[in-house]
Amino acid sequence: MGGHPNLATPNISGKVAIVTGGHTGLGFGTSDELAKHGARVYIASRSGSKAEEAKNDILKEFPSADIHFLPLDLTDLESVRQAAAKFTQHESTLHILVNNAGVMCVPYEETKDGFEMQFAVNYLGHFLLTKLLLPTLLKTVESVPAGTVRIVNVSSDAHEKLAPKQGMIFSDMNMKDGFSVWARYGHSKLANVLHSKELAKRYAKIMSLSLHPGTVKTGLSQGPLSSTPMYRFIKPLVELGARGPREGAGAIVYAATSTALKINLDNGAYLLPVGKVSVASKAARDTTMAHDLWDWTEERV
Numbered sequence: 001m002g003g004h005p006n007l008a009t010p011n012i013s014g015k016v017a018i019v020t021g022g023h024t025g026l027g028f029g030t031s032d033e034l035a036k037h038g039a040r041v042y043i044a045s046r047s048g049s050k051a052e053e054a055k056n057d058i059l060k061e062f063p064s065a066d067i068h069f070l071p072l073d074l075t076d077l078e079s080v081r082q083a084a085a086k087f088t089q090h091e092s093t094l095h096i097l098v099n100n101a102g103v104m105c106v107p108y109e110e111t112k113d114g115f116e117m118q119f120a121v122n123y124l125g126h127f128l129l130t131k132l133l134l135p136t137l138l139k140t141v142e143s144v145p146a147g148t149v150r151i152v153n154v155s156s157d158a159h160e161k162l163a164p165k166q167g168m169i170f171s172d173m174n175m176k177d178g179f180s181v182w183a184r185y186g187h188s189k190l191a192n193v194l195h196s197k198e199l200a201k202r203y204a205k206i207m208s209l210s211l212h213p214g215t216v217k218t219g220l221s222q223g224p225l226s227s228t229p230m231y232r233f234i235k236p237l238v239e240l241g242a243r244g245p246r247e248g249a250g251a252i253v254y255a256a257t258s259t260a261l262k263i264n265l266d267n268g269a270y271l272l273p274v275g276k277v278s279v280a281s282k283a284a285r286d287t288t289m290a291h292d293l294w295d296w297t298e299e300r301v
């Protein structure tokens with residue numbers, strides 16, 4: 001961003017943004033950069049104290065930053081409903097929704113709604129949040145230039161490298177038996193890409209994008225460390241040369257704000273860092289799968 005004029009974040013004063021998991025890691029870098037460039041930012045988090053700490057850190061640097069806490073626990077669909085309701089009580093517009101929060105390779109566990117943890121946090125909760133915020137996003141579209149209103153799903157190249165080759169496992173979405181924590185992570189990240197592509201198709205006036213942020217040193221590695229003892233030996237290699245979260249967030253901020261991305265050309269695109277429109281996996285390009293996943297999910301939430 002700074003020092004790369006073509007990647008510079010534009011002025012986004014007057015815009016309203018939500019960043020899930022916006023208090024830490026890539027989410028914090030995103031909240032910070034969006035706020036610094038004038039947006040009102042809602043940090044959607046399951047921890048009020050962590051969100052408050054993040055808000056204070058941003059305020060120390062940018063005393064005029066406009067930051068708010070939105071309680072959100074993606075493991076709980078009722079919490080997602082409450083978050084959307086609370087947001088719409090306070091705001092009538094939403095320009096940028098960044099579905100960033102995530103867990104990686106955590107041991108098998110089901111949420112109280114009966115969904116596998118990675119699938120629930122990374123995809124399902126975000127699907128419901130997005131769905132409930134669509135009326136506000138669609139209303140906002142009417143008052144701003146085309147391509148301004150964006151939904152950014154933070155996916156991963158794991159959507160290709162780790163997801164089952166056949167794509168979504170509709171007959172066993174929890175993938176409890178016979179699948180690794182890594183395959184479940186890839187599966188949830190594939191769902192993120194399919195979600196963006198289907199959003200672009202169904203809501204052509206909103207720019208929906210998914211992206212891989214690159215390898216970034218964050219707390220995400222706690223998941224594999226807890227499920228896969230060997231990972232502690234691999235971690236230094238995986239993170240060799242990895243960027244820090246502020247720098248890594250540049251890929252997300254670019255997708256959320258860059259005027260170089262055009263709605264008529266780039267809607268539904270999958271981006272590699274930074275801002276490179278790329279080809280997603282074969283499964284992620286399967287339009288029938290995207291359609292079926294949407295219907296499957298809508299029925300469940």
Ligand SMILES: NC(=O)c1ccc[n+]([C@@H]2O[C@H](COP(=O)([O-])OP(=O)(O)OC[C@H]3O[C@@H](n4cnc5c(N)ncnc54)[C@H](OP(=O)(O)O)[C@@H]3O)[C@@H](O)[C@H]2O)c1
Nearest residue numbers: 021024025026073074075100101102156215216218219220
């Ligand atoms: N880091 C990388 O190399 C990398 C690479 C590819 C993709 N990604 C993607 O980037 C995104 C951000 O990850 P990160 O690397 O910044 O990891 P991180 O530092 O661990 O941040 C993850 C965020 O998600 C939040 N979260 C987890 N469970 C939640 C829940 N149930 N409800 C609400 N929020 C929840 C966490 O909040 P708590 O603090 O409360 O746990 C945290 O704010 C993820 O979607 C990840 O898959 C990261």
